[in-house]
Amino acid sequence: MSEHRQAPGGNRVRMLLALAGPAVLFGVVSALVLFGLDRLSLLLEHWVWADLPAAVGADPAGGWWILGTLTVTGLAVGLTVRFVPGHAGPDSAAAELGGPPLPPGVVPGLALAAVLGLAGGVSLGPENPIIAINTALLTALAGRFFVRIPARVIAGLAVAGTVGALFGTPVAAALLFTGLAGAMRTGGALFDRLFLPLVSAGAGAVTMTLLGGTLLQVRLPPMGAPDGWDALGALVIAPLAAAFGLLGVAVFARVHSGFRRLGSPVLYTTLGGVLLGLLGVIGGPVTLFKGAAESARLLQNPGGEEPWALLGDALVKLAALVIAAAAGFRGGRIFPAVFIGVAAGLAVAGFVPGIPVALAVSAAVLGLVLAVARDGWMALFIAVVITGDVTVTGVLCLAVLPAWLVVTNAPHMLAEQGVPENP
Incomplete structure (x- = not known):
């Protein structure tokens, strides 16, 4: 986003305002894709762990059902990685949050592998695949409709929007991008670099909240003043x-x-x-x-x-x-x-x-x-x-x-x- 870092005051404000609209759109789309993926995995989870065992008279908390379901889940994910075009994207074990955009053709396989794992009881969260999916989709779509926005900016806003949707607040994305911005050696105000990610993250957080809340809804009673x-x-x-x-x-x-x-x-x-x-x-x-x-x-x-x-x-x-x-x-x-x-x-x-x-x-x-x-x-x-x-x-x-x-x-x-x- 070096363009708006180098622009003088008035031009910088106009550039930020011009990009704010796409940033809101990217945040909303990121939240909608996350919501859809999460709901799809929950529907499949309910079928695998409630409807199916009830239909066959099995105990879903029993050892054989747990072992059998996880084994079948592993086989299904392995077949997806082996045979689905794109091989379900890069290995999550070697990837951190973010990364370069994937080709759109990889998205279906990655989404299938993620949904199978989430529904099957695998001990992994949705953050890596959903960020990769949103980055790939938004980069491909924005490349056609927002051709003047650099691909790296689109990818950054997709990450910010998804992180905001995941945790229900733009603060998480702001903290994440503060670390990234702090590592840059270029000039410009820090909040200028955070402005668009905050817009995208805020739009993602609000959208996810309106759709029914975030994935991490864990709370404890107030502790009071610590000593x-x-x-x-x-x-x-x-x-x-x-x-x-x-x-x-x-x-x-x-x-x-x-x-x-x-x-x-x-x-x-x-x-x-x-x-x-x-x-x-x-x-x-x-x-x-x-x-x-x-x-x-x-x-x-x-x-x-x-x-x-x-x-x-x-x-x-x-x-x-x-x-x-x-x-x-x-x-x-x-x-x-x-x-x-x-x-x-x-x-x-x-x-x-x-x-x-x-x-x-x-x-x-x-x-x-x-x-x-x-x-x-x-x-x-x-x-x-x-x-x-x-x-x-x-x-x-x-x-x-x-x-x-x-x-x-x-x-x-x-x-x-x-x-x-x-x-």
Whole structure:
């Protein structure tokens, strides 16, 4: 977006106003595509986990149904990656949020793989595939109707609109793009560079809210004014949670490489489905799916599960996240990381009753998202959103510092370079 950075005052304002309309449109379209993909996956999920077992007299929470469903899901995703044109896009294990636009022909296969995984109970969220889908669609469409807007601007607005829709507020996109803008060496006011992403993200957030709410609807009771002990607790919990998340990060590349040695995506996604099914049998239904609704379920009754059982849920979900992301399924890691943080935070609050639940959960979510996504702004934003209590923000701003020291030299949760898929 160097054009409006270099423009003088009046021209810059006119350029921002001229691009504001397309930015709103991109945000609305991003939210509509997200809403459609999410609703389609929920319909398929209801059929697989409610209608079908009821029709055959099976227990959807039973071990055989969980194992069988995840195995079939792995096979279906593997067949999609192997045979559908475009091979369901790039491997999510090697991709971060954003990236260059995909060819439009890749979108159907990527959407199919994402919906199958979301509905089948795979422990991945929708953020990576939906951002890639929206970026591909909007770049192709805008290239025909908004030919004067650079492709990189369109891609950036698609990312911003989708992030705003995912989390129901443009603040997440603003924080994400603040980091990107801060890394630039070109001149111009920072808010000039944030203006259009904020417009697109705001339009996406409002559209998603009007359609029925965001995907991450997790809230805790207000904590009240934190004291010194609360601050100390957060300073301990956040880095410990980050270290826990790094257990999965440390083995991720090796697990990914091990799956790829099988050669065909049909084989390694099916094996991944079997392993996810076994983990689902161990952890139960609460450890399946992307983790948003499951996090809310845990928080509805914070003291309803024993601390050791909650730690077990967190460990099973971490293993499921590593396997799902490494075995070729298409999806993101933020939503499962939130569940792991919620379970771990509730466990801490159970072990140490003097720690407020809101503080323990938000600090643990902060550490887990930081370890998995390696974005301090995103981790801080999600931790604050979960509490719904602005008073905890200051404590979390302190807690993110030792947590960042824990993760800063650790490997990222990305596949090794040179380990391609073999469609």
